[in-house]
Amino acid sequence: MNRQQAQEILLLYRPGIADAQDPDFADALALAEKDADLRRWLHDQSLVQNALREKFRKIPIPEGLKEQILSERKAHTSLPLKRKLVLSAVCGVCVLLLVAAILPRLRSHEDKSFANFHNRMVRTVAREGLYPRMELETNDLAQIRQYLAQHQGHGDYVLPVALQKATSTGCATLEWQGKRVSMVCFNSGKNPAPNQSDLFLFIINRADLPKAPPPGALSFAQANRLATASWTYGDKTYVLAGDEASLRKFF
Amino acid sequence: MSHTEESAKRPDFESLVEQYYRPLYQFAFSLTQSESDACDLTQQTFYIWATKGHQLRDVSKVKSWLFTTLHREFLESRRRQKRFPHYELSQVDDELPAISPARVSQLDSAQLLVALGQIDAVYHAPVALFYLEDYAYKEIAEILSIPMGTVKSRISRGIAQLQQAIAGSPPAAQPKKESHE
Numbered sequence: 250m251n252r253q254q255a256q257e258i259l260l261l262y263r264p265g266i267a268d269a270q271d272p273d274f275a276d277a278l279a280l281a282e283k284d285a286d287l288r289r290w291l292h293d294q295s296l297v298q299n300a301l302r303e304k305f306r307k308i309p310i311p312e313g314l315k316e317q318i319l320s321e322r323k324a325h326t327s328l329p330l331k332r333k334l335v336l337s338a339v340c341g342v343c344v345l346l347l348v349a350a351i352l353p354r355l356r357s358h359e360d361k362s363f364a365n366f367h368n369r370m371v372r373t374v375a376r377e378g379l380y381p382r383m384e385l386e387t388n389d390l391a392q393i394r395q396y397l398a399q400h401q402g403h404g405d406y407v408l409p410v411a412l413q414k415a416t417s418t419g420c421a422t423l424e425w426q427g428k429r430v431s432m433v434c435f436n437s438g439k440n441p442a443p444n445q446s447d448l449f450l451f452i453i454n455r456a457d458l459p460k461a462p463p464p465g466a467l468s469f470a471q472a473n474r475l476a477t478a479s480w481t482y483g484d485k486t487y488v489l490a491g492d493e494a495s496l497r498k499f500f
Numbered sequence: 501m502s503h504t505e506e507s508a509k510r511p512d513f514e515s516l517v518e519q520y521y522r523p524l525y526q527f528a529f530s531l532t533q534s535e536s537d538a539c540d541l542t543q544q545t546f547y548i549w550a551t552k553g554h555q556l557r558d559v560s561k562v563k564s565w566l567f568t569t570l571h572r573e574f575l576e577s578r579r580r581q582k583r584f585p586h587y588e589l590s591q592v593d594d595e596l597p598a599i600s601p602a603r604v605s606q607l608d609s610a611q612l613l614v615a616l617g618q619i620d621a622v623y624h625a626p627v628a629l630f631y632l633e634d635y636a637y638k639e640i641a642e643i644l645s646i647p648m649g650t651v652k653s654r655i656s657r658g659i660a661q662l663q664q665a666i667a668g669s670p671p672a673a674q675p676k677k678e679s680h681e
Contacts, residue, residue, distance in 0.1 A: 314542065
């Protein structure tokens, strides 16, 4: 290795960095130890390199760059979030539109007939074994009216004269195809226990029952070992369910 | 290493920016010689980290990853502008000018920028990494995706051109002494 070759190699030499371990530099450094001119050149060159290194490392940083990077990050990360929100909103609107389009069709297929209402109410009594759950238990009809009125029920129902003599036992409110139904329970007198219910009157707005019995008509039916009497009076339709003997007692 | 352990050691974005935005900007500035382009490159690098950094398994290589990414982005931006020739030089064939450390110390940033602008573009990145970071040549080679021998030859050539540019540039204006006549 001659001096020029050593200079070419040592041009890349950085004192204090792991370069000294690099075998490429070892021979050149060894030569510099023996060659005074080369050693001097290396010393001067190292000073120049260090000065240049310092200059590079002092390249001024624009003010606010860090803040700009961080704010860019927020903008970029929030963009997908915004997109997600927009997508979610669009999906939500689509679902709502779909539901809005389908629901009327589904509802149009719901059986809103009086027969359906009648059967459903009878099943309610039959399923509960003649003891449907009551929300209010009382023998006081005034309290029953008040309770129903306060719970979106039918507090202004009108009872047939004969039924007015029956002992009320309580009431509850139900839903049928999204419509409110009131249930008023009575003891027909057949059962000696005064709070034992055996007659159940279901009340629904006539407007909620397109094919309700016409006003003035009283119809009897038998279903699930229960007898029913149905009629329409004013703006309401009524179904009274119980055993046939008790029912006959009031009509 | 479990995912939890790995993510526990993964630096959060803000501390990563705090730690590396200065050297990355300086590297970008050395490549572009333009403050706005360097800012863009630095920002783009951190943006790429934010979106793809999770793919880096070995978090100890974050710094190299950032420099590599910045350099790739720089090359990509240049590629979009124009193709610049890549050529290899096996040895330094320019004579090193005699410049003193004092002459270098007199340089201001603008003069360093002018000098950098005078060296061939292909040498910018290796020379900048040579001066800015204490990377081993092997690491510089990995960052620039070129063989180590090429790294060394480019640095040699770049240093020679840089020193020639500095030697040929006028010294920075010295502050005039006030006359009290």
